[in-house]
Amino acid sequence: MAGDKDHAKIKRIEALESEVSKLKLELEHLKFQEEQERTKRAFYQQIADFAFAWELWFESNGAIKYCSPSCYDLTGYSANQIIASAGINELLVFDADKEKYTNFLQAALNQTLLHQTLEFRVLTRTKQLRWFMMNVRGVYDKIGKYLGIRASVLDITRLKQAMGHILELEKTKAFDSRNKNRLQTELELKDRELVSFLLQLSQKNELLNKAAALLQQEHKSGAKKAPDTLRQLKDLLQANSVQAVDWSMVENQVDKIHPGFLERLQKKHPLISVNDKKLCSYIRLGLSSKEIAGLLNITPKSVEVSRVRLRKKLGINVKTRLVFYLEQL
Template identity: 30%
Template sequence: MLIVLLVLQANFSFAQASKAKCDSLIEAGKKALDKNQHTHSLELLFQALDLAKNNGLDKQEFLALNNIGTNYYRLSEFGEALNYYLEGYTIAIKKLTPNEEILVLNNIAILYFEEKKYDQAKDYFTRVYTASKENKENLTAGVAAINLGTLSVEKNDLELAKNYYEEALPLVSERPEYIVLAKGGLANCELLLGNTNKARKTAQYLIDTTKDLEFYHADVELLLIIAKSYLQENKLDVAEEYIQKITTKKPKLETKIKLYKLLTEINIKRKTLDRALQYKDSLFEATAKLNASKNEKLFENSKIKFELQQYKNQSMLNEAKLVSERKIFYFVLLFIIVIVLFALWTVRNLSLKLKQKKLIAERNEQILALELEKEKRESLLLEKQFNENQAVSLLQQEKLKNEVEIKNRKLSAKALYLSGKNEMIEEILSELSVLPQVSKDNTLVSHIHSLKNQLKADNEWDNFITHFEEVNQGFLDALKSKHPALTINDIRYISYIYMSLSTKEIASMLSITQDSCRKRKERVLAKMNLPKETNLYDYLTSL
């Protein structure tokens, strides 16, 4: 039976572009591998490997290494395949899950098996089996048990092989193709132990009950077990019949060589030496073809290696060119960064200067505002003081005015009093003058006449003017200065007007009639060059 090779495919999709591209390269490399286009497959996988390494894609790096190893395995370059599997194994145990570790361990074990290093192969298959059991990967553990069974057959430890096959059966119960491999392995063990009938029945049962027997050429292996069982029982015709059935399935050269050996043995037992020689010749011819195929494969491998080396050399040149371009790019980028940093530094300095200027301007503005506020407050304070002073002045003026008016009223009252007294004395003298007794007395008449003259005298006027000037300082000077044509009598009349005396009162004080008083007013207005309708009192108060 054949060892089962596990190849991990890239069936993942990634959001990032680098992961997607890497997955795409691995998938394309796997498809080329399935078509035995090894050169193209390796080119794609090496591209994926470089991309994965450069971008830290551990899973993709493992996939690329595993598939590169599989390419070399199929090219029979087991040494190269082992190197890439071991590199993948290092990544798996450090950075990935046990599943990846199990898969690459299985592939390493197969390489040792192909090189007939059975002890190393058993060690790695056992590690696969143990790790799979620990991770409850039943199918993988079952495949590992099948591989251990096949390895035990090669070492001729048939009982151990049977144990592994039987242990594998429940583990692969859900996969019919693996069940066939396990049961086929058991049938082969029975055949080697000499239990030909049991081996044949098992193989025939599998052929009759299994739909798909092409998995790992299980149909050929089962027919071969049946043919060998009949050969061991010396049922040569039946054995040859089954060998012919195998021939119709176009088996591989290795299988044809086995068939020619069996046919040669059958004809030797029949004593048909000519046919035995014919099959012997066919055996030699098939062996020669196999060797030629191997040589051709070696040539093809050398050609692939040469092409791959050319690809690697070109990749190195491209990498060197890319490194050079990167250096130029980094230099240009550095130059741009320096310019940008210098520009940012310049802009920052300008910005700082502008901020400083703005701050200074704002502070100057604040200082100016404070100064203006100070000046405003001082102005308001001065205005307040001025208003207060003006109010005080107005109060003082009002007070002085009131005082003047009071004094003028007192002066007017005194003047009226004197005027009334003179009128009363004059009336008394007039009444006395008409009395008979008085008129006859010359002395009395003389005295009465003296008193009347005294009443007409102007002594009181001088006293009045003195008091008037004390009360109304500067008024008479202003009046005389502005109207120099006025006489003493005019000034006396104007003074009475200024003291708010009525026409009747003024007439009494001047000893004239009221009409004469009004006429005097007209004459005074004319001398002062004022219109007749002028309010003389208002005019005088404005002086």
């Protein structure tokens, strides 16, 4: 009887010792897992603590669970100060952006956010206004339980300043382009006005010369019988047959329409005469030989001869058009 009890006691002791051994093994395993988890957490904590960006972890209720030390470089506040504060919105966010920031954070926490990036302004501890960009994403455990959101914040003040400078340059460029187009339009209008004036003057001179020639021929055929009125008309036409072109006016207008043209022409070909400069100017304005003849009171054939001589003076080869050469000056 006593032997049975002793045997049962031994069995019980052996069972307990086995159970204790199992518990010890489980405890050692748990300690090992805990150490691994602690090492892993310390590793990720170190990565987060030394991240270049300002890293944040918001719990699902909006409380700040983690704040990386890099916040101090960006805001002037330590991580502990930010965690202990009523919230980033109250502590840092610029008044004009508070509502935008609050709506963004709430939508992120509610997982209803469409765009996961927000640009907003903050006032640092030293009251400097700076631009920040926040990127957020949800955090979940291994079984998919929602744990809140992680946020990464970058200082984009310099980028904003650069973009503002670029926009100013673009505005200036656009203004300069519009101003240039306006001036170009004005020059083209002046060009047309000058050419139109010269054409009218050329046609008038040509008409008067023809009328004077016909009256001269009529006068020679019957000078004694020509009425006094006819003679007076002939004299009047001869007196007004040629209206001299105000070269100084033309020169001034050409310089406005084609700035520096005459100066460059004179510099490149210092030996050309005033008449050569006139001919070059009329050609540059796009006038034909007939139109130029009316202005210079010579025949179109004489103008063609003058063009040939001008080509030789300017040293233009036979393959290059005179008008094209002058347009390139």
